Amino acid sequence: MAVGVKEVAAAAGVSVGTVSNVLNRPDRVPEGTVQRVQQAIDQLGFVRNDAARQLRAGRSRSIGLVVPDIGNPFFAEVARGAEDRAADAGMTVLLGNSDENDARQGAHLALFQEQRVNGVLLTPASDDLASLRRFTDAGMPIVLVDHEAEEGALASVAVDDREGGRLAVSHLLQAGRRRIAYVSGPRTVRQVAQRLRGAEDAVAAVPDAVLEVIEQPSLTVLQGRAAGEQLAARAAEDRPDAVFAANDLLAVGLLQAFSFGSGIRVPEDIAMVGYDDIDFASATVVPLSSVRQPARLLGWTGVDLLLKELGGATQDGDDHDRRIRFQPELVARDSSGG
Amino acid sequence: MAVGVKEVAAAAGVSVGTVSNVLNRPDRVPEGTVQRVQQAIDQLGFVRNDAARQLRAGRSRSIGLVVPDIGNPFFAEVARGAEDRAADAGMTVLLGNSDENDARQGAHLALFQEQRVNGVLLTPASDDLASLRRFTDAGMPIVLVDHEAEEGALASVAVDDREGGRLAVSHLLQAGRRRIAYVSGPRTVRQVAQRLRGAEDAVAAVPDAVLEVIEQPSLTVLQGRAAGEQLAARAAEDRPDAVFAANDLLAVGLLQAFSFGSGIRVPEDIAMVGYDDIDFASATVVPLSSVRQPARLLGWTGVDLLLKELGGATQDGDDHDRRIRFQPELVARDSSGG
DNA sequence: ACTAAAGAATGAATCGTTTCATGCTCATGA
DNA sequence: TCATGAGCATGAAACGATTCATTCTTTAGT
Numbered sequence: 118m119a120v121g122v123k124e125v126a127a128a129a130g131v132s133v134g135t136v137s138n139v140l141n142r143p144d145r146v147p148e149g150t151v152q153r154v155q156q157a158i159d160q161l162g163f164v165r166n167d168a169a170r171q172l173r174a175g176r177s178r179s180i181g182l183v184v185p186d187i188g189n190p191f192f193a194e195v196a197r198g199a200e201d202r203a204a205d206a207g208m209t210v211l212l213g214n215s216d217e218n219d220a221r222q223g224a225h226l227a228l229f230q231e232q233r234v235n236g237v238l239l240t241p242a243s244d245d246l247a248s249l250r251r252f253t254d255a256g257m258p259i260v261l262v263d264h265e266a267e268e269g270a271l272a273s274v275a276v277d278d279r280e281g282g283r284l285a286v287s288h289l290l291q292a293g294r295r296r297i298a299y300v301s302g303p304r305t306v307r308q309v310a311q312r313l314r315g316a317e318d319a320v321a322a323v324p325d326a327v328l329e330v331i332e333q334p335s336l337t338v339l340q341g342r343a344a345g346e347q348l349a350a351r352a353a354e355d356r357p358d359a360v361f362a363a364n365d366l367l368a369v370g371l372l373q374a375f376s377f378g379s380g381i382r383v384p385e386d387i388a389m390v391g392y393d394d395i396d397f398a399s400a401t402v403v404p405l406s407s408v409r410q411p412a413r414l415l416g417w418t419g420v421d422l423l424l425k426e427l428g429g430a431t432q433d434g435d436d437h438d439r440r441i442r443f444q445p446e447l448v449a450r451d452s453s454g455g
Numbered sequence: 456m457a458v459g460v461k462e463v464a465a466a467a468g469v470s471v472g473t474v475s476n477v478l479n480r481p482d483r484v485p486e487g488t489v490q491r492v493q494q495a496i497d498q499l500g501f502v503r504n505d506a507a508r509q510l511r512a513g514r515s516r517s518i519g520l521v522v523p524d525i526g527n528p529f530f531a532e533v534a535r536g537a538e539d540r541a542a543d544a545g546m547t548v549l550l551g552n553s554d555e556n557d558a559r560q561g562a563h564l565a566l567f568q569e570q571r572v573n574g575v576l577l578t579p580a581s582d583d584l585a586s587l588r589r590f591t592d593a594g595m596p597i598v599l600v601d602h603e604a605e606e607g608a609l610a611s612v613a614v615d616d617r618e619g620g621r622l623a624v625s626h627l628l629q630a631g632r633r634r635i636a637y638v639s640g641p642r643t644v645r646q647v648a649q650r651l652r653g654a655e656d657a658v659a660a661v662p663d664a665v666l667e668v669i670e671q672p673s674l675t676v677l678q679g680r681a682a683g684e685q686l687a688a689r690a691a692e693d694r695p696d697a698v699f700a701a702n703d704l705l706a707v708g709l710l711q712a713f714s715f716g717s718g719i720r721v722p723e724d725i726a727m728v729g730y731d732d733i734d735f736a737s738a739t740v741v742p743l744s745s746v747r748q749p750a751r752l753l754g755w756t757g758v759d760l761l762l763k764e765l766g767g768a769t770q771d772g773d774d775h776d777r778r779i780r781f782q783p784e785l786v787a788r789d790s791s792g793g
Numbered sequence: 794a795c796t797a798a799a800g801a802a803t804g805a806a807t808c809g810t811t812t813c814a815t816g817c818t819c820a821t822g823a
Numbered sequence: 824t825c826a827t828g829a830g831c832a833t834g835a836a837a838c839g840a841t842t843c844a845t846t847c848t849t850t851a852g853t
Binding site for chain 3: 457459460461471472474475476478479503504505506507508509510511512
């Protein structure tokens with residue numbers, strides 16, 4: 118019933134070693150033999166057992182990717198980029214959703230470790246990176262994605278979130294807005310916090326500008342809508358005249374709340390800037406201004422970095438090469454009056 | 456260096472069999488022993504090697520999921536649903552993108568087969584299901600998702616696409632439109648073809664209505680924009696007065712093309728209906744009417760079905776239970792004048 | 794004709810976990 | 824006192840592919 122190399126070997130009249138060679142280094146086996154073995158394989162419908170292969174090899178041929186939410190187009194893009202680069206290297210990507218939850222993240226990492234992945238790309242659910250040592254110490258390299266590593270311990274591929282926040286809010290201030298609201302996700306999420314710092318930087322540079330923070334439990338369209346309804350419920354004079362959303366999903370939700378039901382006009386009453394510049398940003402009710410990040414490139418580079426760490430001299434590279442940082446870019450559309 | 460059960464056993468002063476029991480059936484081992492072993496595990500930082508485990512077990516604890524494009528929010532939702540159900544059963548989901556390409560799909564399936572997955576959920580890239588037999592014959596069950604199985608061979612979870620197409624176009628016809636364009640993806644994609652048939656059904660029921668088909672190479676925002684630009688380039692009188700897009704991504708692209716640059720008004724000049732009702736549909740320039748499918752439920756049910764096939768009596772269940780079909784639902788918004 | 798070297802093929806050992814038939818100990822009841 | 828059985832623990836065998844030192848075969852060179 119079970120077809121293994123042994124059965125194939127018997128059918129082809131060769132030894133198991135030869136079958137293995139045909140499978141892994143066909144060039145070292147004469148043409149004729151390859152054919153004979155190949156034929157036996159097809160005939161018997163032999164399928165390599167990857168578990169046995171990995172067991173022997175001691176490693177798998179996959180890398181892990183843990184993101185907060187693959188439903189977010191931004192991370193979907195990151196994943197595509199990662200998969201592209203991994204496929205080039207003949208590797209598979211194992212995906213895990215953390216839901217911005219440390220426990221879930223840990224569970225995924227532990228699982229990946231059991232699978233003996235070559236390493237993992239991680240967008241951390243929180244700033245608590247200490248718990249990662251457990252994994253890196255055990256020899257599972259981790260590359261932080263969209264989250265800058267503090268010191269030399271971890272490699273990272275990030276985008277300057279503080280600068281992104283500054284860009285967004287400066288833009289709103291330049292458009293004459295003064296009462297800015299930052300609709301954020303949980304502050305434990307590093308990106309959210311950094312963007313806020315950038316926003317503060319920008320506000321601090323303009324004397325009469327003020328910044329209000331509205332914190333939502335997660336970075337979803339739904340929460341954006343909730344925040345929007347909350348703002349709409351306020352008296353007009355208590356409302357901000359501009360909103361900077363921590364990501365486009367929140368922004369879309371806000372837009373939905375403003376546009377339908379409440380008669381708040383964007384950008385006249387409230388100007389808006391989102392973050393990530395997902396594909397849908399330019400197709401929203403009011404085309405959404407947003408801070409663009411090179412999502413796909415982020416994933417691609419993350420895997421690339423990981424492969425370098427694996428192959429190349431461990432740990433030696435300039436610390437510089439291990440902490441890559443891209444710059445964000447503001448894309449102005451109608452929602453900010455521009 | 457390598458820490459295996461053997462080392463743990465030595466450290467705890469027990470046999471490997473006992474360590475294994477602590478790991479897998481702690482209830483059969485006295486409290487004290489469990490503690491001692493547990494402590495050794497922590498101390499040595501032992502991590503189970505899943506490859507060895509699987510090798511012994513002969514199966515993995517994961518199931519595969521192959522979709523055309525995880526970047527499409529619809530499939531992202533399907534994936535979430537699948538993951539939810541799988542996690543309940545203590546299983547992991549392996550993800551593969553086919554890019555609507557048969558070869559890629561086959562590569563993923565082959566890989567999953569090597570991993571000895573318990574089965575796979577597949578949204579086929581084309582109508583060529585014959586090539587799947589190779590896998591099912593080898594004992595890897597396949598559940599079709601968002602694609603109805605023809606006969607009894609395969610299980611499936613689908614949504615009635617023909618009815619969905621009919622719903623969409625009837626709605627446009629009821630709004631008084633007569634020159635309908637169906638902006639489709641590759642016709643080899645079953646869903647695309649079925650929705651077209653539904654559209655034809657609806658058009659056939661109204662004497663002076665005509666249907667034009669504009670076929671795009673893929674179901675993406677980019678292709679939608681291309682189609683939109685193509686339509687915008689036509690003389691006004693040659694344009695359709697309504698467009699039914701094969702999915703929301705295309706619809707968003709069309710909307711982008713119509714709204715910016717060309718002065719085509721939606722729904723006045725051209726009414727629109729999309730498909731899938733993704734989260735963003737209600738936040739587009741002109742809120743998009745769309746045919747809603749229970750995406751998450753689709754994924755959830757797919758895994759559920761798979762688990763039943765695995766656990767329960769193989770192949771015996773009423774053929775009826777193995778081919779589940781949900782009904783779509785029209786959500787009318789501004790884009791269709793509704 | 795004989796040796797050396799190159800080319801093919803071999804198959805036992807190995808990876809780390811789980812299983813399971815077997816053995817040991819101790820308490821209970823006859 | 825002895826048999827019985829329950830409760831634990833044991834450790835060799837098995838899973839299936841890969842590796843590598845070894846053997847066998849052929850060819851080339853002198």
